Amino acid sequence: MNTEIKQFPKALWLLQVAYVSVILLANWFDIRIIEFGPIATDAGTLIFPFTFLLSDLITEVYGYKFARRAIWTGFVFNFIFVAYSQIVISFPSPAYALESNTKFDSLMGFNIRIIIASTISYLLSEPVNSYIMAKLKIKTKGKYMSFRFVFSTFIASFFDSFIFGTIAFYGIIPGIDLIKFNAAMWLIKVVVELIGLVFSIKLTKKLKKFECLDMYDHKTNFNIFKLDAAYSHDSNFYMKFK
Template sequence: MKVSTWFVGVAALFVTCLITANILAVKLISPLGFLLPAGVIIFPLSYLFGDVLTEVYGYRATRFVIWLGFFCNLLAVIAFSLGGLLPSASVWHDQNAYQTILGSTPKTLFASFISYLVGEFANSFILAKMKIATKGRWLWMRTIGSTFVGEGVDSAIFIGIVFWSILPLPLLLTAILTQWIFKVLYEVVATPFTYVIVRFLKQREGVDVYDYQTNFNPFKLGTRVEKA
């Protein structure tokens, strides 16, 4: 199908949530005594919009948006790095603050990129397959089930890579579990919002894709989808 304004809008929200979450992640918060990166206040929304894209437009279109988010985030990281390398003006004395907020270590970047790709593709793949298996029923089960797996993989990979040599195993597992539970509960609370967006887009676009013939290779790009 021809790419629509609504598709572009949801894709833009997906990418914005991703990049914003990565910037917020440098701050640690402690709601109810649990240690979490501040990025958790918006990162789960990328999964919500990913669910919407897969449910309405299918895995093929979502695959394109996932890669778009990856390269947009890469561009942002490159720009931040170049900004940090440029010589500072004599009247500006906040280089250390700049590096703390916008600078990233190679290990953190690697963990972020890998966990994002694996988690998002797992989420989209499972939702698409569950849609076929359930014949389009029980959207809540598909969104929560796919997020349960996707966010779990994302949290395990990112925290595992970044903190493996820093935290003892019990604390490492606690950190993974805490983020995982928080993100899944976020999806559960946001489920009515997902229903509203999905219903609106299906009616407005006249599209409800089932990925019966889709090639699920994550490296095969393309946005064309067929009406159900």
């Protein structure tokens, strides 16, 4: 069956909005440390794994090129968030709001370090996640989707957790505790991926059917700085392996 590629996929915009929203939420709550029994982590870790689920889904259905665009979109909105927060705290405070504004400015000042750490780890881990997904899809001819989702997240979340945790909390969380903290973030991200796997696989299959798309990146230039999202018709394998 020769299926034409739709110029404007119907659901892609919603996935990209969700992706960017999760990134911004995670960055805002990363500053709050929480405990689960013996495990300590930042609150952003609970929601950040959904970026991997969403990028897996985008890569699987629409292709690496659209996942790459989503990654850069997230980066741009992060930059806007940081820039605006710096503008806000640079303004003088009225006397009656000095105490509360001082606390807010202190919070935002530390949150900048969190966001910088998150941005660096994000720009390294998210492309790795989508790259592994795209390459494994070609290697397996679209089979073993669950394995590909989990494996790509397992590798990418390792880089994300240890890079982010080290930059954000070095000098704040001591020595071995920082290693445990990073490992806990990694574990939680993988567990969240596993919990959401059934839902994400079902959604992926429904989206393929809904969009009539199942993109393969045989001819893709995986350079993260490329922004083109054009695919030839023979990149769409929807129904070819059915």
